[in-house]
Amino acid sequence: MATAWIPFLEGRYSPTLDMWPIEAKEFNRIYKFYENLREGKFTTTKCQKCGRVAYPPRVICPECYSDELEWIELPKKGKVIVVVEKWGGVPICYEPPLIDAWIDLGKDSPVRHILSRMINCPPESLKEGDEVQLAVFDVPAHPIELKKETIKAERVFFAFEPVKK
Amino acid sequence: MAGRRACIVGGGMCKWGVREASYIDMVQEAAKACLEDVPGLKPTNIDGLLFSSTFVGRRSVQANTAPVVAERLGLKPTSICARVDVLCAGGSTGILLAKGLVESGMADVVMVVGCEKLYTPERWQVQYDEIAAIDHDWDAPQGIGPPPLWFAMIAKEHMKHYGTKREQLGMVSVINYGYGYTNPKGHFQRKLTMEDVLNATEIAAPLGLYDCCPLTDGSAAVIIASEEKAKELSDRPLVYIRGGAQVSLHSVSANWPGEHLGDWPHLRLAAKKAYANAKISPKDVDVAQVHDCFSISEIVEVEELGFCKKGEGGLFVESGQTKLGGAIPTNTDGGLLSCGHPFGATGIRQAIEILKQLQGRATNQVNGAAIGITHNLSGSCVEHTIVIYGREPRK
Ligand SMILES: [Zn+2]
Numbered sequence: 295m296a297t298a299w300i301p302f303l304e305g306r307y308s309p310t311l312d313m314w315p316i317e318a319k320e321f322n323r324i325y326k327f328y329e330n331l332r333e334g335k336f337t338t339t340k341c342q343k344c345g346r347v348a349y350p351p352r353v354i355c356p357e358c359y360s361d362e363l364e365w366i367e368l369p370k371k372g373k374v375i376v377v378v379e380k381w382g383g384v385p386i387c388y389e390p391p392l393i394d395a396w397i398d399l400g401k402d403s404p405v406r407h408i409l410s411r412m413i414n415c416p417p418e419s420l421k422e423g424d425e426v427q428l429a430v431f432d433v434p435a436h437p438i439e440l441k442k443e444t445i446k447a448e449r450v451f452f453a454f455e456p457v458k459k
Numbered sequence: 460m461a462g463r464r465a466c467i468v469g470g471g472m473c474k475w476g477v478r479e480a481s482y483i484d485m486v487q488e489a490a491k492a493c494l495e496d497v498p499g500l501k502p503t504n505i506d507g508l509l510f511s512s513t514f515v516g517r518r519s520v521q522a523n524t525a526p527v528v529a530e531r532l533g534l535k536p537t538s539i540c541a542r543v544d545v546l547c548a549g550g551s552t553g554i555l556l557a558k559g560l561v562e563s564g565m566a567d568v569v570m571v572v573g574c575e576k577l578y579t580p581e582r583w584q585v586q587y588d589e590i591a592a593i594d595h596d597w598d599a600p601q602g603i604g605p606p607p608l609w610f611a612m613i614a615k616e617h618m619k620h621y622g623t624k625r626e627q628l629g630m631v632s633v634i635n636y637g638y639g640y641t642n643p644k645g646h647f648q649r650k651l652t653m654e655d656v657l658n659a660t661e662i663a664a665p666l667g668l669y670d671c672c673p674l675t676d677g678s679a680a681v682i683i684a685s686e687e688k689a690k691e692l693s694d695r696p697l698v699y700i701r702g703g704a705q706v707s708l709h710s711v712s713a714n715w716p717g718e719h720l721g722d723w724p725h726l727r728l729a730a731k732k733a734y735a736n737a738k739i740s741p742k743d744v745d746v747a748q749v750h751d752c753f754s755i756s757e758i759v760e761v762e763e764l765g766f767c768k769k770g771e772g773g774l775f776v777e778s779g780q781t782k783l784g785g786a787i788p789t790n791t792d793g794g795l796l797s798c799g800h801p802f803g804a805t806g807i808r809q810a811i812e813i814l815k816q817l818q819g820r821a822t823n824q825v826n827g828a829a830i831g832i833t834h835n836l837s838g839s840c841v842e843h844t845i846v847i848y849g850r851e852p853r854k
Binding site for chain 2: 310350376385386410
């Protein structure tokens with residue numbers, strides 16, 4: 295190895311090139327979202343002072359700036375408003391086609407719409423009005439240096455998938 | 460007594476495309492072209508620098524960029540020396556900030572220079588890095604770093620709600636490439652036929668290759684000065700920065716502010732504020748530079764900017780209203796579709812074209828143009844920035 299070596303070329307981790315969030319509790323204050331996700335729950339924060347539900351979750355209420363927030367569940371099912379498939383110029387981390395849908399979570403949901411990647415979904419099968427549901431999956435872990443050891447921070451994220459008819 | 464007024468005095472850009480050059484090389488080329496447009500102006504007479512870039516620092520290693528740029532350009536700023544990052548609107552933002560600094564009396568002559576070096580030694584990073592330019596933790600994991608997916612949804616929604624046709628999207632590309640054919644500094648110099656557009660590689664239906672602007676290396680620079688300095692520096696007609704506005708109502712796609720994706724209330728609000736600020740109405744606009752990152756974008760923009768009725772953007776373009784001789788010739792230097800889109804430099808390229816139009820020296824000249832407008836959206840349509848220029852100052 296050269297005397298002044300390049301960390302990237304030796305496989306060292308940098309969050310600047312990580313497409314997934316840094317979910318570990320050592321690095322953010324909304325890690326509960328990811329813990330809930332691991333249990334299959336799709337959640338966000340609600341203000342206990344004024345009742346405002348905000349997505350994505352945060353540490354203050356964007357309405358009244360209270361920091362007294364609670365976690366609430368969002369619907370895990372919705373209906374497709376529009377779906378698109380991307381075949382060209384797909385980032386290296388995905389196999390084409392990359393399928394995404396703009397989803398209506400229903401008029402009773404405090405968060406009306408969500409953009410989501412569609413998984414477990416064959417090309418050209420999904421259409422407007424189809425029912426879709428939350429799907430949680432594992433994403434690559436990354437190292438965290440603690441005082442005496444380096445641990446692997448396991449991670450999950452979500453997409454949506456078609457509800458089987 | 461009128462207060463101090465800011466003018467755009469001159470501008471220039473380097474050759475845009477896939478460049479065998481670093482960001483700091485291109486900045487120097489653009490600054491040289493800019494000062495050649497303002498003979499007599501010396502680097503040491505420029506008292507402020509605003510540098511606009513989003514990806515310097517990510518695709519090349521340099522943080523705290525402004526002093527590096529100032530030094531390489533031989534500037535010794537005494538009023539401002541700072542960097543601006545508003546992705547696609549960074550250049551226009553720099554111009555709005557320079558206007559404020561000049562009008563406040565803090566600065567007299569400011570260079571606004573934008574640059575992106577997007578192509579990296581390994582090409583995978585060119586698309587992958589886009590995940591940093593949208594709301595990273597929430598939207599990037601859903602795959603919309605590269606924006607075509609999102610704008611394909613917008614196109615489908617616009618077609619559904621307003622009956623916009625595929626060929627109307629295609630006309631935007633045909634017209635803008637037609638303008639860009641005459642611009643040697645742009646990324647492409649080729650004419651397109653509707654057949655070329657409709658038969659192109661599909662990127663995300665309904666958008667094909669020519670409905671999407673390319674990723675481009677490039678830099679552009681302008682000089683913003685007080686009216687008094689502008690008179691000293693140039694014999695050309697004065698061009699005033701009459702006004703502008705910048706609106707941001709959301710970041711994560713889930714918080715989209717419209718009734719549907721073809722409805723852009725944030726742009727309507729920006730337009731209303733900018734027109735009021737510049738004391739004009741849309742019917743006063745003679746020439747426009749709008750953010751045609753995708754063909755569909757221009758169609759929605761001509762509607763929300765008030766050039767035509769909501770829902771009639773496709774018809775507006777199809778009927779030739781954005782061509783020379785039309786109601787409002789638009790993207791007369793080729794726009795993003797043909798010139799390419801080095802994010803932080805794009806608003807500055809647009810400003811240069813409007814400057815030339817208002818001084819009667821553009822290649823695709825709009826006869827007697829007296830009021831021009833530039834518009835940028837940023838990222839996945841999360842911010843709208845408008846600058847209005849005029850031969851006459853705001854009264
Ligand atoms: Zn609250």
